[in-house]
Structure formats: C-alpha cells, structure tokens
Amino acid sequence: MPHDHHDHLSPSGHPYREDDDTPLSYWQTMEIAVRELLVEKGITTPADIAAQIETMDARSPANGAQVVARAWTDPAFRAELLADASAATRDMGFDIGPLNLIALENTADVHNVVVCTLCSCYPRNLLGLPPDWYKSRAYRSRTVREPRAVLAEFGVTLPDTTTVRVHDSTADMRYIVIPARPEGTENLSEHELAALVTRDSMIGTGLAKLP
Amino acid sequence: MGGDAAGPVPTDQHDFSLWEKRVDALMIIGSAKGYFTVDGLRRVLEDMGKDAFESMTYYERWIASVNQNLIEGGAYTTAELAEKMDEVAKRGATYGDAAQAT
Numbered sequence: 568m569p570h571d572h573h574d575h576l577s578p579s580g581h582p583y584r585e586d587d588d589t590p591l592s593y594w595q596t597m598e599i600a601v602r603e604l605l606v607e608k609g610i611t612t613p614a615d616i617a618a619q620i621e622t623m624d625a626r627s628p629a630n631g632a633q634v635v636a637r638a639w640t641d642p643a644f645r646a647e648l649l650a651d652a653s654a655a656t657r658d659m660g661f662d663i664g665p666l667n668l669i670a671l672e673n674t675a676d677v678h679n680v681v682v683c684t685l686c687s688c689y690p691r692n693l694l695g696l697p698p699d700w701y702k703s704r705a706y707r708s709r710t711v712r713e714p715r716a717v718l719a720e721f722g723v724t725l726p727d728t729t730t731v732r733v734h735d736s737t738a739d740m741r742y743i744v745i746p747a748r749p750e751g752t753e754n755l756s757e758h759e760l761a762a763l764v765t766r767d768s769m770i771g772t773g774l775a776k777l778p
Numbered sequence: 779m780g781g782d783a784a785g786p787v788p789t790d791q792h793d794f795s796l797w798e799k800r801v802d803a804l805m806i807i808g809s810a811k812g813y814f815t816v817d818g819l820r821r822v823l824e825d826m827g828k829d830a831f832e833s834m835t836y837y838e839r840w841i842a843s844v845n846q847n848l849i850e851g852g853a854y855t856t857a858e859l860a861e862k863m864d865e866v867a868k869r870g871a872t873y874g875d876a877a878q879a880t
Contacts (some may be wrong), residue, residue: 591867592877594838595797599877600862601845604854611807619803640779686820687836697789702836705784720787736858738816 569758622662626695630661631743632764634693636757637774638670639748652743656693663692671734672745673771679732680718680726680741680771681712688736690743694766701770711735721772746775792840797836797873805844813851814844 607612634656638645647655652670657663666688671679683689684707689697700706710717714731718724725731734742746768752760755778767773794802808814822843823830830839831855849856 588872588874591873592838592870594841595873596866596876597845597859598797598801598841598864599858599873601841601848602800603866603879604858604862605804605807605848608854610811610853611815616800616803619806620795620799623802623806686823687807696794700787700789700802701865703788704831706787709787717787738806738820743861 592644623691623696626692628694628764628766628769629761630695631693631766631769632761634659634661634670634743635745635764635769638672638745639698639752639760640757645745661693666690666692667740668693669734669740669742670745671732671742671771673747675729675747677730677732678718678723678771679734679742680710680714681734681736681744682707683736684708684711685735685737687771688738688741690769692740693743694769695777698766718772721767723772723774744771746773749775749777752778794837796878801837801841801844805840808844808848808851810852813853816845818847818850819843 583694593594602616606613624712634648638648644655647658648670649672652668653663653666655670671681673679683701687697687702688706689701691697706717715725716734718731736742746764748760749763752763755763759778763776763778765773765776768775805819809816809819819840823839826834826839826842830842834842845859848854849859865875869878
C-alpha cells in the first residue's frame with residue numbers, strides 16, 4: 568500500500584490519532600488480529616465493537632453524581648439505593664447489566680473507601696472506566712494496609728474518631744460511595760448538588776465539593 | 779506485589795487510546811458471547827507471572843488474556859492467529875496503517 572500521508576493526514580483529511588502513527592507494537596498487532604478474526608468468524612461485527620466503545624465512552628462519573636444527588640434529596644430513593652443499588656439505579660434508567668452494585672453511605676462517623684486489590688473491578692457501568700491510579704499496585708496494596716495514609720495523599724484527612732471502612736471489590740460485587748452531603752447546600756437543586764459530586768468522592772478518596 | 783512495599787499512589791492519568799478501547803470492547807463482547815468469564819480473564823493474568831506486571835501495560839496484559847481465552851473457547855486456533863498477526867504486521871509500520879484491512 569503506498570504511503571501517501573507524509574503530512575500525517577488520513578485520506579479523510581483529518582490528522583491521525585496520536586496512537587495511530589506510533590510504531591506498531593506486538594500487542595497492538597494481536598488486538599487487530601483478534602478483532603478481525605472475531606469478525607471473520609461471525610462472532611461480532613465492526614459495528615458492534617464501535618457501539619461497545621461508544622457505550623463505554625458515554626459512561627462518566629456524571630451518571631454516579633446524579634444518583635448521589637438524588638439520594639441526598641429523596642429519602643425514599645436513598646432507602647432503595649442502600650437496600651439494592653443495582654435495582655435503584657436501574658430504575659433511574661442506567662444500564663447496570665448483571666452487576667451486583669452496593670451503595671455505601673459516608674457519614675460523620677464512617678468513611679467508606681473502595682479498592683480492588685486483585686486488579687481493577689470498578690462500578691464501570693455507572694462511573695465509566697477507572698482512573699489509572701485505581702489500577703496501580705500502590706493504591707491496591709496500600710489502601711487495605713494503611714487507608715488513612717492513602718487518603719491523606721488524596722488530601723482527605725479524617726478525624727481519629729471517624730471509622731474508615733475499606734471495601735474490596737470483586738468481579739461479582741462493585742461498590743459506589745455516597746459521599747456525605749456538604750453543609751450549606753440546603754437550598755441547592757438536585758442539578759446543582761450533582762455538580763458537587765466528584766469521581767473520587769464516589770470511590771471514597773475524595774469528599775464532595777463545597778458549593 | 780507479593781508483600782513488597784509500594785510507593786506513593788501515582789497520579790499520572792492518560793486518555794485511553796483507540797487500541798486500548800478496542801481491547802476493552804473485545805473483552806466485553808467475548809464474555810457477553812460466552813467465550814469466557816471474568817474469572818477466565820483473571821486466571822490467565824495470574825498465570826503470566828511477575829515479569830508481565832513489570833513490563834506490560836494494563837491493556838497489553840488484557841489482550842494477551844482475552845486472546846488466550848478466545849483460543850481456549852474455540853473462537854479460532856493458534857495457527858489462525860499466527861497467520862493473521864503475520865498479515866497484519868505486513869500492512870505497515872504504524873497502528874493506523876496496520877489497522878486498515880486491505
């Protein structure tokens with residue numbers, strides 16, 4: 568095939584994505600080969616693969632923030648969420664799949680933080696893909712051993728009177744933290760409240776933002 | 779790993795590249811089609827040994843495991859994979875070139 572794109576523009580006239588014009592690696596070669604074999608064998612289609620990527624890209628912590636804001640403002644929903652987070656979030660219209668989701672409520676007395684010591688299990692259906700640090704060896708090993716030190720690195724320093732609970736995710740069980748509602752937010756709308764809910768606050772390595 | 783002390787939690791973050799998103803999608807699709815479970819994915823990752831965790835990136839380990847599971851599940855054979863990888867590698871020197879089937 569002639570290489571007629573020395574100016575790094577694709578035939579469509581758009582620049583190549585950065586990862587597209589770096590030297591081909593062995594594992595990238597394998598990804599292309601596996602993908603094409605699955606299509607040739609009729610196991611999947613390029614459209615299905617593109618749709619799956621789009622679905623995953625569309626998931627973001629904003630989804631979880633909606634859930635948290637509703638739990639802060641709707642006592643009946645909060646009760647449902649704490650009883651069965653999969654059912655409660657499904658009822659809100661989120662695609663939770665077969666995930667067994669458990670909501671953990673942070674209070675003045677108890678601070679929950681989530682880890683996956685094995686690898687990277689994460690409530691991806693609600694929050695999107697996990698951040699790199701969540702998958703790091705340091706976070707996975709130290710969070711169970713010295714959670715307060717890890718939290719301090721994230722800027723969260725808790726009083727000694729607060730109990731810290733660490734929850735280890737598995738393939739079959741995922742957690743989302745409902746951060747404590749910040750003070751001074753009594754008059755905010757659900758929409759305004761959702762803007763205070765950060766990704767890290769739903770993992771437990773952060774707190775909800777102040778208004 | 780294995781009780782070794784770990785340093786501070788790294789704060790670097792990278793955007794996932796297209797090939798990584800594709801690996802993620804292949805994992806979801808492969809397991810949705812019943813070729814393997816997340817336990818199967820884990821089993822191959824555990825078998826890789828310590829070196830793989832030092833030298834390979836997250837999605838490099840994942841494609842290796844997804845591939846192994848798909849072969850074991852009968853989706854295609856090792857020979858078919860080898861032939862296809864050969865063909866792909868000849869398409870060009872970059873991911874962009876190689877990812878375009880001729």
